[in-house]
Amino acid sequence: MIPKTQRRIVLASRPPGEPVESNFRLEEAAMPEPQHGEVLVRMMYLSADPYMRGRMRDGASYAAPIGIGQVMGGGGVGEVVASKHATLKVGDIVEDRLGWQEYAIAGGANTRRIDPVIAPISTANGILGMPGMTAWFGLFEIGQPRPGETVVVSAASGAVGQVVGQLAKMAGCRVVGIAGGAKKCAYVQDELGFDACVDYKAAGDLGAALRAACPKGIDVYFENVGGAIYDAVTLQMNTWGRIALCGAISQYNHEKPEMAPRLPGLFVGKRVTMRGFIVSDFAGKYDPARALMGEMVQTGKLKFREDIVQGLENAPRAFIGLLRGDNFGKLQIKVGDEPAGLPHRR
Amino acid sequence: MIPKTQRRIVLASRPPGEPVESNFRLEEAAMPEPQHGEVLVRMMYLSADPYMRGRMRDGASYAAPIGIGQVMGGGGVGEVVASKHATLKVGDIVEDRLGWQEYAIAGGANTRRIDPVIAPISTANGILGMPGMTAWFGLFEIGQPRPGETVVVSAASGAVGQVVGQLAKMAGCRVVGIAGGAKKCAYVQDELGFDACVDYKAAGDLGAALRAACPKGIDVYFENVGGAIYDAVTLQMNTWGRIALCGAISQYNHEKPEMAPRLPGLFVGKRVTMRGFIVSDFAGKYDPARALMGEMVQTGKLKFREDIVQGLENAPRAFIGLLRGDNFGKLQIKVGDEPAGLPHRR
Incomplete structure (x- = not known):
């Protein structure tokens, strides 16, 4: 069942120095509808990464600034819950720049289907992302x-x-x-x-x-x-x-x-x-590198540590902590449960 | 006629900041004698270059520091006036790290014979050096x-x-x-x-x-x-x-x-x-680059400007000025006359 509304976190104001929670705002919004070629994704793991601090600034950067009132950007891993896309099906696990929200539209060139057999799906935000x-x-x-x-x-x-x-x-x-x-x-x-x-x-x-x-x-x-x-x-x-x-x-x-x-x-x-x-800069070379690293992760040769914070509403605090070094391992915000039956479900 | 003594400039003391003339000392010294495989060079043009400020320091650098009482280092162009070397003859014009002195021993791997037809010989310290x-x-x-x-x-x-x-x-x-x-x-x-x-x-x-x-x-x-x-x-x-x-x-x-x-x-x-x-770092590639640049200089495609100061005794003052930007073009200290008959003699 897809609800009628969803929750999301928008940029409320630009921090002059260290961000505070009031720079962010949790709000309800209408559920988006996928159009032809698109999917609706239910978010499970949001990625909070240091580069996003730059996007909160209103200056020239390699990434465009997030506008006031716009959803905080960022990568995420989710499950396709509705599809008007040629190849992505309901139930597929995907990674894309989904933003700080419970549901997001995806299906473009950057939407990447995840193989949940290799590793926990959150790693698509982390060691395999x-x-x-x-x-x-x-x-x-x-x-x-x-x-x-x-x-x-x-x-x-x-x-x-x-x-x-x-x-x-x-x-x-x-x-x-x-x-x-x-x-x-x-x-x-x-x-x-x-x-x-x-x-x-x-x-x-x-x-x-x-x-x-x-x-x-x-x-x-x-x-x-x-x-x-x-x-x-x-x-x-x-x-x-x-x-x-x-x-x-x-x-x-x-x-x-x-x-x-x-x-x-x-x-x-x-x-x-x-x-x-x-x-x-190296996007054209991701696939072979990811294949090698996926094998290393699967065989345990490459270890990883994730710091998983529960709940969309805690994303701002976790992000503020990230900039202070409070996290221990790759910071992930768990926004929704993993579907039953995933090999590395947690 | 080779005199019995020569003049040279040694490092008298290390400057704490901007060098002053008293950091240098002009002294007389015995004329060195070339040994087997060596030549005696009569200096004509001393090269004063910014990197030499680093060598006046007593710290680790890519170039070894000059010791107190040692001759100031630096490149120079001169004329062979005595030779015990297999291929370098009296009258040859050479470039090497000859130091701030009127005469120097050379003939090692870094001694380079100059073709005076291409350009004024001082350019071996400059645009072709x-x-x-x-x-x-x-x-x-x-x-x-x-x-x-x-x-x-x-x-x-x-x-x-x-x-x-x-x-x-x-x-x-x-x-x-x-x-x-x-x-x-x-x-x-x-x-x-x-x-x-x-x-x-x-x-x-x-x-x-x-x-x-x-x-x-x-x-x-x-x-x-x-x-x-x-x-x-x-x-x-x-x-x-x-x-x-x-x-x-x-x-x-x-x-x-x-x-x-x-x-x-x-x-x-x-x-x-x-x-x-x-x-x-690129020494192995000097020869072809110098050949190309030599042709450009000869045909006038590549211009150069030198700032020639007369007299060994004026080298310290000229070098101090170089660090202030007083020179206009490649600084050269003219220490001795060019032999008669050079095509670009000056």
């Missing part, structure tokens, strides 16, 4: 790790970082994570097999902690955090080092740019290459 | 300019910048220089054919001046200066832009890093690639 692709392409296309090299990844227990580190281990590297807190550090070392993890909240002298963890210096830095962590890592880069700029979550709530020391000679003398990227 | 190679490889290997793109180069009338801009014009780009003062700007526009030049000393709002000069944004930035110029240029970079980090002369006299605003999202969203390089 955008964050997993981000890890794969940022690491291999930009980081280009070689066996024996040292790879450092910040936000190491996060959706992207946890994958980067495991892939870099498989590629024969020494892998050092940076994460906030003993629990996260223990997880990436003990569960995921990183060689070391620096707890930036406890380290005191971050440079010294990095030097201890990276006795041969740093060849590849996968950057998710920015700020003082960026400064400390870049000072330890080896000659010919590569920095894959994925994000800088520590800076997203700043209205004015933070001031930082210039290190002009560093990248010249060390011949460091720093390159920014957006995962969609 | 290290600065020219820096321009060529930084622009083509890292900048990778495409026809129709906009290339910006700072220190545009300098040894490297003047070459970068002319090469980028040949490659079909819109070329915008940044230089200090109306004379330098007029030179690069009127003599070298740059499309525009921003006078950073007169511009006031550098960002606005750059936007006016680069209506389609900036695709390639060849960075020689750093500091506020770097900030202004990077804000105008186009998506997929490339930054070739050659140097940052505005920062070399700073003892502590200057503070600057972080712009974390910029390079991510724009997918900018920034890469540091040292010209010697």
Whole structure:
């Protein structure tokens, strides 16, 4: 039974700094009707990701800003509950940019059917979705790790970082994570097999902690955090080092740019290459990468951790926490139950 | 006649900030004797280049520091006046890292015989030497300019910048220089054919001046200066832009890093690639590049401007001025006369 109305979360106002819950508004809306070529999707897992903070801003960005009163954007995994689409059927599990709402129209080029046999379907928002692709392409296309090299990844227990580190281990590297807190550090070392993890909240002298963890210096830095962590890592880069700029979550709530020391000679003398990227730059290469990673997940070679928050109404609070690093693993908002009979149902 | 003694300039002390003349000392020394496989070179043109400021520091750098009391390093062009070398003969014109002195021993792998027919021999320190190679490889290997793109180069009338801009014009780009003062700007526009030049000393709002000069944004930035110029240029970079980090002369006299605003999202969203390089990274490719550039110089397709200061004793003052931007074109210190009969003698 499809209800007549649904709940959704819209952007109520733009946060000047750290978002607060009143920047969001939960509202009821009419149930949308799929037109020819479309499906209606019942949301199960919403993805909350750091890049969405940029979309809350009214400035030029690689992603268009969300308008005031518009549904918060974001990826999601759901079940097709009505179809006027040629190939998508009722009961199919799909992933798309569905937005923060209980039901959404889909069926376009970006709607992707999920095979629920491979892994829990929420992973289509995570290790087998955008964050997993981000890890794969940022690491291999930009980081280009070689066996024996040292790879450092910040936000190491996060959706992207946890994958980067495991892939870099498989590629024969020494892998050092940076994460906030003993629990996260223990997880990436003990569960995921990183060689070391620096707890930036406890380290005191971050440079010294990095030097201890990276006795041969740093060849590849996968950057998710920015700020003082960026400064400390870049000072330890080896000659010919590569920095894959994925994000800088520590800076997203700043209205004015933070001031930082210039290190002009560093990248010249060390011949460091720093390159920014957006995962969609590699969209044409997703399928083979996802096939490889799907097999690794299925065989347990690639582990993942998700932080699942219950209830659409809790999405704003969870997202605010994400920007503070409160989550532990890939943040998912569970909006609806999984259908009975899924192999990895939870 | 080879004299019994020669004059040389040694590093007397390390400057804490901007060097002063007392950081250098002119002294007399015994004439060195070439051993088997060596030649004695009478210096004609000393090269003073910004990177030498880094060698005056007692810190780790890609170039080893010059010791206190040691001869100031640097490239030079001279005439072989005595030879115990298999192929280098008395009268040959050579280029090597000869140091700030009237005579030097050479003959190793880096000693390069100059063909004085192609261009004035001083160009072996300039457009057909290290600065020219820096321009060529930084622009083509890292900048990778495409026809129709906009290339910006700072220190545009300098040894490297003047070459970068002319090469980028040949490659079909819109070329915008940044230089200090109306004379330098007029030179690069009127003599070298740059499309525009921003006078950073007169511009006031550098960002606005750059936007006016680069209506389609900036695709390639060849960075020689750093500091506020770097900030202004990077804000105008186009998506997929490339930054070739050659140097940052505005920062070399700073003892502590200057503070600057972080712009974390910029390079991510724009997918900018920034890469540091040292010209010697491309040493294996010098010969064909130099052959092409030599022909361009010979046919007048590639112009150059040198700023020739007379007398070894004036090298420190000229070098201090170079770090302030006082020179106009490639700085050369003329230490000795050219032999009679050279085709481009001056």
